[in-house]
Amino acid sequence: xxxxxxxxxTGASTIGNSAIIDDGTTVSLIARALSGTSATFSSLSxxxxxxxxxxxxxxxxxxxxxxxxxxxxxxxxxxxxxQIFGSGGSTNFGINARGARSLIFxxxxxxxxxxxxxGAATFSSSVTATTGLTVGSLGSGSDAVITLATNASGxxxxxxxxxxxxxxxxxxxxxADLMTLTNGGNLGIGTTAPxxxxxxxxxxxxxxxxxxxxxxxxxxxxxANSGSVRLYLGQANWLGLDGIASNNNAISLSSGQAADIxxxxxxxxxxxxxxxxxxxxxxxGIGTTSPDSLLHLEGASPFLRIKGTGSxxxxxxxxxxxxxTFLGGLTYNSITGEQRLNGNQSYIYQTFYSGGxxxxxxxxxxxxxxxxxxxxxxxxxxNGSVYATSFFESSSVAFKNILxxxxxxxxxxxxxxxxxxxxxxxxxxxxxSAEQINSLMPxxxxxxxxxxxxxxxxxxxxxxxxxEIKELKAKLN
Numbered sequence: 271x272x273x274x275x276x277x278x279x280t281g282a283s284t285i286g287n288s289a290i291i292d293d294g295t296t297v298s299l300i301a302r303a304l305s306g307t308s309a310t311f312s313s314l315s316x317x318x319x320x321x322x323x324x325x326x327x328x329x330x331x332x333x334x335x336x337x338x339x340x341x342x343x344x345x346x347x348x349x350x351x352x353q354i355f356g357s358g359g360s361t362n363f364g365i366n367a368r369g370a371r372s373l374i375f376x377x378x379x380x381x382x383x384x385x386x387x388x389g390a391a392t393f394s395s396s397v398t399a400t401t402g403l404t405v406g407s408l409g410s411g412s413d414a415v416i417t418l419a420t421n422a423s424g425x426x427x428x429x430x431x432x433x434x435x436x437x438x439x440x441x442x443x444x445x446a447d448l449m450t451l452t453n454g455g456n457l458g459i460g461t462t463a464p465x466x467x468x469x470x471x472x473x474x475x476x477x478x479x480x481x482x483x484x485x486x487x488x489x490x491x492x493x494a495n496s497g498s499v500r501l502y503l504g505q506a507n508w509l510g511l512d513g514i515a516s517n518n519n520a521i522s523l524s525s526g527q528a529a530d531i532x533x534x535x536x537x538x539x540x541x542x543x544x545x546x547x548x549x550x551x552x553x554x555g556i557g558t559t560s561p562d563s564l565l566h567l568e569g570a571s572p573f574l575r576i577k578g579t580g581s582x583x584x585x586x587x588x589x590x591x592x593x594x595t596f597l598g599g600l601t602y603n604s605i606t607g608e609q610r611l612n613g614n615q616s617y618i619y620q621t622f623y624s625g626g627x628x629x630x631x632x633x634x635x636x637x638x639x640x641x642x643x644x645x646x647x648x649x650x651x652x653n654g655s656v657y658a659t660s661f662f663e664s665s666s667v668a669f670k671n672i673l674x675x676x677x678x679x680x681x682x683x684x685x686x687x688x689x690x691x692x693x694x695x696x697x698x699x700x701x702x703s704a705e706q707i708n709s710l711m712p713x714x715x716x717x718x719x720x721x722x723x724x725x726x727x728x729x730x731x732x733x734x735x736x737x738e739i740k741e742l743k744a745k746l747n
């Protein structure tokens with residue numbers, strides 16, 4: 271025999287070496303197949319120089335396996351019966367902890383990953399960004415996938431790293447991407463090529479995002495610069511500024527293309543509740559979708575209301591391009607009660623139109639022209655008929671510088687019958703010739719000899735008629 275080898279009968283009358291070696295310190299088994307229904311060892315050590323330590327073989331349906339027991343109770347198994355490993359076909363690799371026990375994986379005598387009896391998985395706090403969980407091979411340039419769940423048909427929902435685009439994609443059933451995080455940090459929802467830090471696309475109508483909170487005022491978005499909030503959107507249904515520097519103290523609500531800005535209320539969208547519109551040309555429309563001027567108001571009974579809460583003048587004012595020269599306007603003075611239609615410069619005159627035509631004009635000198643645009647002479651100039659139920663002319667000597675009394679001059683004036691050629695009214699009139707009266711007494715016409723002072727002419731004619739009546743009465747007496 272051989273030293274330290276336990277002898278055995280190799281034949282009916284022959285003794286040789288067995289597979290057990292006992293050197294007084296360690297009992298070892300030579301690598302050979304071990305078979306049978308069971309084998310029990312108080313301590314077992316297997317060693318070999320070629321790495322092969324032996325085979326566990328069983329003719330049972332589940333194959334051979336080892337059990338670990340405490341006081342006769344099995345606490346763990348290794349073998350095909352407990353799905354540690356299998357060979358060929360659909361046999362799976364598995365690790366199983368019997369009973370209501372957790373399965374723990376560790377290193378350096380420290381638990382790193384725990385799978386409890388209910389299936390919940392927990393990483394220890396020692397898992398960090400540098401030493402934690404890695405999916406795929408670092409530096410390999412290969413894709414990596416974490417499958418989160420499957421639906422009834424088995425299609426995965428997953429977090430998918432695409433090495434070709436260096437993006438992290440969140441996919442749904444069928445592999446369609448729902449959300450993409452680029453290598454540059456842009457997050458896209460509904461798009462695989464986000465061009466902004468947050469880029470949201472949707473192919474359906476309706477709201478694309480919802481911000482909800484239980485706090486008073488509702489949800490909103492705040493925009494900040496270096497941690498200082500500059501703009502609030504949505505909080506308590508308002509758009510506002512806070513803490514803006516003096517060179518950035520404006521809200522810009524703009525359309526980046528040649529499109530209108532629409533303001534709507536009390537509706538889900540702007541199509542049926544529009545209240546105001548700013549067109550791409552800069553026109554503002556209230557009550558209309560197509561304003562044709564800078565400010566266009568339209569409605570069944572539209573009013574533009576100006577309410578002055580202080581004392582003094584307020585209203586509408588028109589200035590020149592510089593904004594410094596007041597040209598005119600419509601104002602009201604709450605102190606004096608005056609309502610003024612104002613032309614504030616010496617070259618400004620006011621016109622009044624109806625039916626598309628000018629009907630009256632007030633010149634910068636204060637003359638009123640009706641039916642004419644030519645300022646001849648007189649504070650009131652009328653080209654047309656004047657109808658009045660009564661007519662008075664100031665005649666007090668207190669307002670007259672008397673030059674003569676009864677300056678009667680015989681007027682041999684022709685009465686003419688005519689039709690006017692400079693007006694649309696086709697009527698027959700009776701009157702005098704301004705040219706004839708001017709030749710007799712220039713004081714009775716204007717300088718141009720185009721108009722007659724009819725009241726003065728009639729006054730002289732009546733005075734002459736009275737004088738002739740007196741003379742006839744004297745002759746008769």
